[in-house]
Amino acid sequence: MNKNLNLRPVRPRKLLGTAGLLVAALVLSGVWGCSKAHTMNGFDVSQAEVPASEIQRGGPPRDGIPALTDPEFLSPGQAHWLGDDDRVLGVHRNGVAKAYPLGIMNYHEIVNDLFAGEPIAVTYCPLCFSGLAFEAEEPDGTRLMLGVSGLLYNSDVLLYDRRSESLWSQIGATAISGPRRGENLETVPTANTTWRAWREEHPDSLVLSRDTDYSRNYDRDPYVEYAEDEALMFPVRFRTHGQHPKTPILGVEIDGQARAYPLPAFPATGRHEVEDELAGEPITILIDSDAQTGRVLDEQGEEITSLVSYWFAWFAFHPDTDLYAPGQ
Numbered sequence: 001m002n003k004n005l006n007l008r009p010v011r012p013r014k015l016l017g018t019a020g021l022l023v024a025a026l027v028l029s030g031v032w033g034c035s036k037a038h039t040m041n042g043f044d045v046s047q048a049e050v051p052a053s054e055i056q057r058g059g060p061p062r063d064g065i066p067a068l069t070d071p072e073f074l075s076p077g078q079a080h081w082l083g084d085d086d087r088v089l090g091v092h093r094n095g096v097a098k099a100y101p102l103g104i105m106n107y108h109e110i111v112n113d114l115f116a117g118e119p120i121a122v123t124y125c126p127l128c129f130s131g132l133a134f135e136a137e138e139p140d141g142t143r144l145m146l147g148v149s150g151l152l153y154n155s156d157v158l159l160y161d162r163r164s165e166s167l168w169s170q171i172g173a174t175a176i177s178g179p180r181r182g183e184n185l186e187t188v189p190t191a192n193t194t195w196r197a198w199r200e201e202h203p204d205s206l207v208l209s210r211d212t213d214y215s216r217n218y219d220r221d222p223y224v225e226y227a228e229d230e231a232l233m234f235p236v237r238f239r240t241h242g243q244h245p246k247t248p249i250l251g252v253e254i255d256g257q258a259r260a261y262p263l264p265a266f267p268a269t270g271r272h273e274v275e276d277e278l279a280g281e282p283i284t285i286l287i288d289s290d291a292q293t294g295r296v297l298d299e300q301g302e303e304i305t306s307l308v309s310y311w312f313a314w315f316a317f318h319p320d321t322d323l324y325a326p327g328q
Helices: 017-029 102-108 196-201 223-227 312-319
Strands: 053-055 087-093 094-099 110-115 119-125 130-135 146-153 155-162 167-169 175-176 191-194 206-208 248-254 257-262 271-278 283-290 291-296 307-309
Touching: 087 119, 087 130, 087 196, 094 102, 094 110, 094 119, 094 196, 102 110, 102 119, 102 223, 110 146, 110 312, 119 196, 130 307, 155 312, 167 307, 191 196, 191 291, 191 307, 248 283, 248 291, 248 312, 257 271, 257 312
Parallel strands: 094 206
Antiparallel strands: 053 146, 087 094, 087 191, 110 119, 119 130, 146 155, 155 167, 167 175, 248 257, 248 307, 271 283, 283 291
């Protein structure tokens, strides 16, 4: 992503009279210069890694969408309200499997959680249909606690950490402003799938409880019509045409090379396997058409981080991506 130019106030070589001295004072003080802090929702974005003009207010203020911390979980049998075809984010870590229903994530977007004592932040952006989990431990061993900034970049949620108040791009997995600007988050493989498919693979998976201490109608999906509409609610830096922007894809990036696998390009039912190569590395693509999901394995058969999201969101962050077409 392009960085903003770091513009500094220009000192004129020669200023004439009182007016000239006043102009110089205003420039040096930042009133007329470019050093004046630019804040949005209380975050300084004047030195952001992306143009501040491309950071959008999503509507709610900072923490207007409340992140969850150390939430309650249920056994699979207790989650009677969760249907087989309901979508969940699934994370398996340290021998623990957990499912985060999108019906809940729509209203919270971040869960600061623990997996056998290891802090993991599970995040979801309903505008991009993107779910990602991150290792959430600070360099000094304390927990990295994330909140919802109320800001967006490329229509994707900007997270913020409560310690430094740096803004983090979810899909970019990098800090775009604040003291930690330029740092990256380590991703954790995350499934965006149906409850049935996740439960079949992890029958003992815990389920995020609806008992969140917040009054929300978790049965109502406010993004149903948005998912079908070709229009975007917020601008993105890169946009492509010829395919419905909300087409679900499986995206993977290796060493700066990216490829997207449109899920509708595969047969409508069943499971499908594709042997492929990206950045010189053999990979295996596993597609579950019934659950409209997929995952990526490396040459050793280990799962590597991939992303199920809308096509427009993947392209906005990976404009040089390849687009897989079966038979080519």
